[in-house]
Amino acid sequence: MALATFKGGIHPPDKKDIAKGRAIKEAKSPQRVVIPLSQHLGAPCKPIVSIGQEVKKGEVIGEPGGFVSAPVHASVSGKVIAVAEFPNAMGRMVNSIVIENDGKEEWTSLKDNPDYIKLSPDELKEKVKAAGIVGMGGAAFPTLVKLSPPKEKTIDTVIINGAECEPYLTADYRLMLEKSAEIVEGLKILMRILGVNKGLIGIENNKPDAIEAMKQAVNKSPLPPFTKGGQGGIIEVCGLEVKYPQGAEKMLISALTGREVPPRGLPMDVRVVVQNVGTALAVYEAARYGKPLIERVVTVTGEGIKNPANLMVKIGTLISDIVDECGGFKDSAGKVVSGGPMMGFALSTLDVPVTKGTSGILVIPEEGVVHADEYGPCIRCGRCIDICPMGLMPSMLSILSEKGHYEDAKEYNLFDCFECGSCAFVCPSKRPIVQLVRLAKSQTKP
Amino acid sequence: MADVKKEHELIVTVSPHVRDEETTSRIMWTVNLSLLPAFFMGFYFFGLKALFITALCIISSVLSEYFFQKAVKKKLTVNDGSAFLTGLLLGMNLPSSLWSFNPFTIHVPIIGSVIAVVITKQFFGGLGYNIFNPALIGRAFLLISFPKAMTIWTEPTAAFLALDAKTTATPLGILKEDGLAKLIEVFGDKINLYAELFNGHRAGSIGETSVLALLIGAGFLLYKRYITWHIPVSFLGTVAMLAWIFGGKSPETGKMLLFAGDPLIHLLSGGLMLGAFFMATDYVTCPSVRKGQIVFGIGCGALTMLIRIKGGYPEGVMFAILLMNCFAPLIDRAMKADVFGAVKEKKK
Numbered sequence: 001m002a003l004a005t006f007k008g009g010i011h012p013p014d015k016k017d018i019a020k021g022r023a024i025k026e027a028k029s030p031q032r033v034v035i036p037l038s039q040h041l042g043a044p045c046k047p048i049v050s051i052g053q054e055v056k057k058g059e060v061i062g063e064p065g066g067f068v069s070a071p072v073h074a075s076v077s078g079k080v081i082a083v084a085e086f087p088n089a090m091g092r093m094v095n096s097i098v099i100e101n102d103g104k105e106e107w108t109s110l111k112d113n114p115d116y117i118k119l120s121p122d123e124l125k126e127k128v129k130a131a132g133i134v135g136m137g138g139a140a141f142p143t144l145v146k147l148s149p150p151k152e153k154t155i156d157t158v159i160i161n162g163a164e165c166e167p168y169l170t171a172d173y174r175l176m177l178e179k180s181a182e183i184v185e186g187l188k189i190l191m192r193i194l195g196v197n198k199g200l201i202g203i204e205n206n207k208p209d210a211i212e213a214m215k216q217a218v219n220k221s222p223l224p225p226f227t228k229g230g231q232g233g234i235i236e237v238c239g240l241e242v243k244y245p246q247g248a249e250k251m252l253i254s255a256l257t258g259r260e261v262p263p264r265g266l267p268m269d270v271r272v273v274v275q276n277v278g279t280a281l282a283v284y285e286a287a288r289y290g291k292p293l294i295e296r297v298v299t300v301t302g303e304g305i306k307n308p309a310n311l312m313v314k315i316g317t318l319i320s321d322i323v324d325e326c327g328g329f330k331d332s333a334g335k336v337v338s339g340g341p342m343m344g345f346a347l348s349t350l351d352v353p354v355t356k357g358t359s360g361i362l363v364i365p366e367e368g369v370v371h372a373d374e375y376g377p378c379i380r381c382g383r384c385i386d387i388c389p390m391g392l393m394p395s396m397l398s399i400l401s402e403k404g405h406y407e408d409a410k411e412y413n414l415f416d417c418f419e420c421g422s423c424a425f426v427c428p429s430k431r432p433i434v435q436l437v438r439l440a441k442s443q444t445k446p
Numbered sequence: 447m448a449d450v451k452k453e454h455e456l457i458v459t460v461s462p463h464v465r466d467e468e469t470t471s472r473i474m475w476t477v478n479l480s481l482l483p484a485f486f487m488g489f490y491f492f493g494l495k496a497l498f499i500t501a502l503c504i505i506s507s508v509l510s511e512y513f514f515q516k517a518v519k520k521k522l523t524v525n526d527g528s529a530f531l532t533g534l535l536l537g538m539n540l541p542s543s544l545w546s547f548n549p550f551t552i553h554v555p556i557i558g559s560v561i562a563v564v565i566t567k568q569f570f571g572g573l574g575y576n577i578f579n580p581a582l583i584g585r586a587f588l589l590i591s592f593p594k595a596m597t598i599w600t601e602p603t604a605a606f607l608a609l610d611a612k613t614t615a616t617p618l619g620i621l622k623e624d625g626l627a628k629l630i631e632v633f634g635d636k637i638n639l640y641a642e643l644f645n646g647h648r649a650g651s652i653g654e655t656s657v658l659a660l661l662i663g664a665g666f667l668l669y670k671r672y673i674t675w676h677i678p679v680s681f682l683g684t685v686a687m688l689a690w691i692f693g694g695k696s697p698e699t700g701k702m703l704l705f706a707g708d709p710l711i712h713l714l715s716g717g718l719m720l721g722a723f724f725m726a727t728d729y730v731t732c733p734s735v736r737k738g739q740i741v742f743g744i745g746c747g748a749l750t751m752l753i754r755i756k757g758g759y760p761e762g763v764m765f766a767i768l769l770m771n772c773f774a775p776l777i778d779r780a781m782k783a784d785v786f787g788a789v790k791e792k793k794k
Contacts, residue, residue: 419461
């Protein structure tokens with residue numbers, strides 16, 4: 001059978017070998033953590049602690065600032081020493097809470113509830129909300145919002161995104177190997193919340209052991225009735241063609257269900273909710289133990305880091321601490337990226353914290369870096385048009401943006417671009433197409 | 447806030463942080479390379495004159511680009527291979543007879559190169575911004591300005607060092623003036639005609655005659671995915687179809703006989719193969735949407751046959767491509783790629 005996939009896309013070298021063999025390791029608890037109050041898409045949190053206050057691990061320190069928001073929690077126990085603006089990985093100044101670690105690792109109360117699956121959908125949703133869970137694939141969209149579709153939208157499928165199509169990254173891969181059962185449980189909870197009896201787990205075919213592990217976990221786990229009608233549910237693990245951006249929500253849905261999310265639409269418009277494997281795990285831990293999202297797996301990788309690793313890192317840990325723990329840079333190191341090589345952000349300083357959406361820290365050697373001013377004119381070769389997963393004309397968007405014709409760029413569906421970077425990857429003139437698209441988007445309105 | 451860490455100078459650039467190895471200059475030089483078999487056959491059939499003409503075109507193209515960019519203080523881009531390619535293509539599109547001191551026509555290829563590089567390409571903004579294929583504008587300019595010199599064709603001698611050769615007419619010229627029967631007579635029989643056309647042993651522009659060599663180069667480009675099938679197939683398909691429908695003539699009355707044409711003669715002769723695989727596929731001057739490329743190819747094919755059958759010139763590939771070049775931006779605009787999800791939305 002042909003593997004599920006979408007139209008377009010690229011095949012960058014996957015470079016996953018660098019870190020894929022490293023089992024997830026608990027990172028050292030840092031001396032202090034910097035916890036941004038805005039780690040997610042949507043409204044920033046309001047701080048509810050003050051300087052000098054003692055906090056326990058898991059305690060809420062920032063309350064959601066609106067419906068599209070998620071609370072933030074202390075990831076260590078200790079004393080609040082600052083509430084002020086600090087730079088984040090994207091280079092923006094964000095209001096953040098700094099906690100000095102007292103090393104006691106004292107938790108707020110965590111209770112094990114093995115019967116979590118019997119909780120009502122609303123109770124489960126409450127747990128997800130309280131745990132401050134956001135999409136952990138990178139976009140950090142508050143999970144609660146995805147689990148609260150308006151009444152007129154019916155959902156019939158939950159998809160767990162295990163594609164991990166970004167080269168280098170192996171965090172989701174390690175999770176699927178080491179926490180397969182928990183991820184399946186997380187999926188069941190999501191299915192219960194949404195009253196859905198179909199769950200799909202999509203994994204790129206370059207991770208056959210992860211596919212196998214997830215299949216076994218699904219087979220071992222009995223499926224309780226989920227839907228209001230009491231029908232039994234079904235969970236399938238599906239191999240996906242190895243192609244970037246297979247893990248982009250719209251591409252994944254198209255590959256697995258054949259449904260296309262309309263332009264500017266949401267997955268719920270085609271009756272689907274997508275969650276990342278890390279998110280599924282967080283949902284499980286929230287439902288069972290009431291554990292808030294205070295740590296996540298971060299892949300530390302790239303040719304420029306001494307000891308690549310997959311680390312379980314406390315939110316708010318500075319990237320400089322993680323780099324130190326991984327043995328520091330090799331001499332060749334030139335660029336440090338937060339996230340994957342396709343959509344991640346290059347860091348100007350290592351003193352920025354890991355947030356809920358940080359999937360990787362990538363150290364790229366200086367050799368091979370394409371500098372911003374080293375690009376040529378568009379020769380209209382059409383490569384970007386061939387591979388654009390959204391069916392756009394990136395070449396035209398870049399030319400129009402370059403010349404300042406931002407309004408005209410809208411005619412070429414500017415706002416349908418989700419900046420996956422495939423166009424810039426294939427561009428023989430090395431044009432900064434993503435940058436030009438962002439510029440145009442910032443200069444005009446949808 | 448944190449302690450000052452090792453002062454590693456971090457490079458900050460925009461995503462994506464990995465790039466494909468392909469570069470514009472690698473593409474250009476590869477296309478240059480793919481033209482070598484056809485150029486070599488031109489050299490083989492038309493001798494040193496062919497070499498001199500092509501070299502002259504390449505040198506004057508590269509120098510024109512160099513001096514223009516120096517003069518207007520633009521970044522020098524002569525290394526990217528595109529001026530070299532323009533020169534090579536122009537040379538391959540000229541008759542070798544231009545290498546002649548009596549009458550003196552050595553200046554003709556130089557003028558063509560300057561027109562191609564400076565006026566057609568650089569005046570419009572340089573690589574990527576020209577509307578028309580530079581080499582073809584260069585050739586069109588020469589054909590109009592020097593109609594006589596540009597239509598003196600010599601017989602292929604198959605002797606490298608030959609500088610003298612008898613003049614003759616091209617197969618398409620014979621077809622237009624004297625008809626199919628005469629053309630077959632010149633080449634002996636029909637099978638021999640096809641074979642000679644395929645090998646390239648016939649009068650014509652330096653690089654256009656050997657279909658075999660052109661197909662080798664084109665196959666290489668297709669294999670490397672530097673070009674796709676869309677333009678060549680639609681272009682050649684349209685020519686074949688129209689040649690079959692409208693290309694026949696009644697031997698008695700000389701009037702058009704429908705569905706009696708010989709598509710093979712039309713496919714194998716003139717500049718069609720060179721045009722369809724190497725000139726119409728020029729990235730800058732053809733549409734970049736694949737669907738649009740099919741429209742573009744059909745347009746090129748139709749105009750080529752219109753000129754060949756009804757026009758004043760025996761060959762129409764050059765004007766066909768140039769006319770379609772005008773429409774390329776419009777075709778792209780009209781046939782914008784389908785946005786993901788948009789079609790399904792309408793169906794609802």
